Amino acid sequence: MDNGRHPSKRVSLAGMHIDRTSAVPLHLQIAKHIRDGILSGAFPSGTQFLGSREIARELGCSRTVVLTAWDLLYAEGYLASTPRGSVMVAAVTAPHAEPASPAGKPAHMSERWRALLGLDYETNWPSVFAPGAPDISTFPFKDWSRLLRQAWQNPREQECLDLPPEGHPRLRSEIANFLGSVRGLVCSPDEVVVTSGTSGALDFCSRMILDPGDEVWVEEPGFIEARWALTAAGARLVPVPVDDKGLVVSEGIRRAPRARLIVVTPSHQYPLGVSMGLERRLELLDYANKNDIWLIEDDYNSEFRHQDSMIASLRSLDRDGRVIYFGTFSKIMMPNLRLGYLVANRHFIEGFAKGRARIDVHTSGIGQLALAEFMREGHLLRHLRAMRRVYAARRKALIDAIQTQMPGDLTVSSAVTGLHLVALFTEAMQARMTDREAVAILKQAGIQVQPLSQNFLARPTRQGLVFGYGRLRVEDAAPLLARIAACIGSASHSAPSEPPDARSY
Ligand SMILES: Cc1ncc(COP(=O)(O)O)c(C=O)c1O
Structure with a gap:
C-alpha cells in the first residue's frame, strides 16, 4: 500500500478541536474530522493513525469513543487496516482539495436557472398591500381541521397507496360542480386535473407543451410568476402589450407569429384588471386555432367579481379544445394549501396525466380528500x-x-x-x-x-x-x-x- 508518497509516520489527532458543549457526540466529531481530512486531501490514502489508546489520551476521551469512530469510518469505507493491524486511510479517491466554488455555490448553473434567478421582483408578501393575499382570519379552520383529521382517521387503503395523477375522483367531481355553479363553466369531472396551484399547473403545462426556445406570448405588463415557470421550461418570452380590451392580438401576431403557447388572464388582466372584450377573445381563439397554438387561461380571482355581471370564460367559447383553463384555491382558501385545478379537453388530460405520473406523480393526496369533503359540506361556498x-x-x-x-x-x-x-x-x-x-x-x-x-x-x-x-x-x-x-x-x-x-x- 505504501507507494512512497505517504508518510510512514503515524498521524496524531492532537490538533483536533473537540467541542464538549456540542450536541454532536464525540465519536461523530472525530469521524467528521477524519472524513473532512480525507476528502480535502489532508489525509491521503495510506496515512496511518496512532493507536486508539494514544488518540483517546490526546483527545481526553475514552478509548471506546475512538473505536466507535473507527467502526463508523470502516463501515463507510474511509478506513482500512494495515497487515499489522494499524488503522490507515483506505484507497479513497478524494475530490480536489479546493472546493469548486469558495462560496459553496453549485459549480454549474444552466442558462434557464440563471434566467430564472434574473427575473427578480420586489415582493411585499404578505403585507397589508400584498396583491392577491387573502384574509384568513375568518376561515373555518375548525371544519377544515376536522375534515383533515377525518381523512387520516378512516383512509381507504386505495387512497393511501394509489391516487391517479389527475387527482382524487371526489375532488375532481366537486370542482366540476363548483365551476358550474360559481363560474358558469360547464365541464365534466374527467376534464379536471387537480394541480399544485396555478404555478404548479404552469410548470407542468410548459414542460409538456414546450421545447426549449419555443416562443410564448405573455401579457405586458403581466404576472411575473407565470414567467418563472415558462422560463424554467426554456421558453422564449414574447411580451405582448395590453390595452383597455386586453391582450392586443394583432401585436402578438406581429411580434411572434409562430408562438407555441399564449398565456392570458382574460377575466381580470394581471395586474391592470381590464377584462378582455368578446371581440378580442374570438380573435385570439381564431388565431390560436388556425395556427395550432395552445392557450392558457389563468382565471385567478374570478370568484370575486364586485360589479358587472360575470364574463364567460375563454374556455367556454372554445370549440376546438385548445384552451387550458386554470383555477386556484390560493385566494378563496389560502396559498399554502398549494391546491388548484386545470380544465382541458380529455385528449390533453390523458397525455398530461401520463407525463405527470413520470415526474411528480400527483398533488399530495390527503389535502385533496379533505378539500373534497369541505366543498361537499358547503363550507367553501x-x-x-x-x-x-x-x-x-x-x-x-x-x-x-x-x-x-x-x-x-x-x-x-x-x-x-x-x-x-x-x-x-x-x-x-x-x-x-x-x-x-x-x-x-x-x-x-x-x-x-x-x-x-x-x-x-x-x-x-x-x-x-x-x-x-x-x-x-x-x-x-x-x-x-x-x-x-x-x-x-x-x-x-x-x-x-x-x-x-x-x-x-
Ligand atoms: C395572475 C395570478 N394567477 C394565479 C395566481 C395564483 O397562483 P397559485 O395558485 O400558484 O398560488 C396568482 C397569485 O397571486 C396570480 O396573481
Whole structure:
C-alpha cells in the first residue's frame, strides 16, 4: 500500500478541536474530522493513525469513543487496516482539495436557472398591500381541521397507496360542480386535473407543451410568476402589450407569429384588471386555432367579481379544445394549501396525466380528500360568500381613500374583480418620480407597495402602484392613504425625478 508518497509516520489527532458543549457526540466529531481530512486531501490514502489508546489520551476521551469512530469510518469505507493491524486511510479517491466554488455555490448553473434567478421582483408578501393575499382570519379552520383529521382517521387503503395523477375522483367531481355553479363553466369531472396551484399547473403545462426556445406570448405588463415557470421550461418570452380590451392580438401576431403557447388572464388582466372584450377573445381563439397554438387561461380571482355581471370564460367559447383553463384555491382558501385545478379537453388530460405520473406523480393526496369533503359540506361556498362581502367593502374603502387623498397623483385602473387594483400615476405624478422611487420612499416609512413597472419585461410604458386589499381593514384605508400621500408629497419637493426604469431582458 505504501507507494512512497505517504508518510510512514503515524498521524496524531492532537490538533483536533473537540467541542464538549456540542450536541454532536464525540465519536461523530472525530469521524467528521477524519472524513473532512480525507476528502480535502489532508489525509491521503495510506496515512496511518496512532493507536486508539494514544488518540483517546490526546483527545481526553475514552478509548471506546475512538473505536466507535473507527467502526463508523470502516463501515463507510474511509478506513482500512494495515497487515499489522494499524488503522490507515483506505484507497479513497478524494475530490480536489479546493472546493469548486469558495462560496459553496453549485459549480454549474444552466442558462434557464440563471434566467430564472434574473427575473427578480420586489415582493411585499404578505403585507397589508400584498396583491392577491387573502384574509384568513375568518376561515373555518375548525371544519377544515376536522375534515383533515377525518381523512387520516378512516383512509381507504386505495387512497393511501394509489391516487391517479389527475387527482382524487371526489375532488375532481366537486370542482366540476363548483365551476358550474360559481363560474358558469360547464365541464365534466374527467376534464379536471387537480394541480399544485396555478404555478404548479404552469410548470407542468410548459414542460409538456414546450421545447426549449419555443416562443410564448405573455401579457405586458403581466404576472411575473407565470414567467418563472415558462422560463424554467426554456421558453422564449414574447411580451405582448395590453390595452383597455386586453391582450392586443394583432401585436402578438406581429411580434411572434409562430408562438407555441399564449398565456392570458382574460377575466381580470394581471395586474391592470381590464377584462378582455368578446371581440378580442374570438380573435385570439381564431388565431390560436388556425395556427395550432395552445392557450392558457389563468382565471385567478374570478370568484370575486364586485360589479358587472360575470364574463364567460375563454374556455367556454372554445370549440376546438385548445384552451387550458386554470383555477386556484390560493385566494378563496389560502396559498399554502398549494391546491388548484386545470380544465382541458380529455385528449390533453390523458397525455398530461401520463407525463405527470413520470415526474411528480400527483398533488399530495390527503389535502385533496379533505378539500373534497369541505366543498361537499358547503363550507367553501359559505366562506366564499362571506369573503365577497368583506373584499367588496375593502375595495370600496381603498378606492375612496385613493380618490380622496391623492386625486391629482393616482387614478384607479379597472378594478371590478379580485383582491388588488392598480393606481396609475397621473402625468403630474409621473413628472415628479418613478413608481420605484415612490415605493422606495414608502418603504422607508414602513409601507410596502409594489411598483407597477416591475411587471414589464421590456421598457415600462406605465407607472403606478399595485395595491392588494384582501388584508386591508376598511378603517385602515383612509389613514394609510393619508400617510402615503404625506410621504410622497414631502419627498417630491426634494427628490429629483429620473426617467422611468429602462430595464430590458
Ligand atoms: C395572475 C395570478 N394567477 C394565479 C395566481 C395564483 O397562483 P397559485 O395558485 O400558484 O398560488 C396568482 C397569485 O397571486 C396570480 O396573481
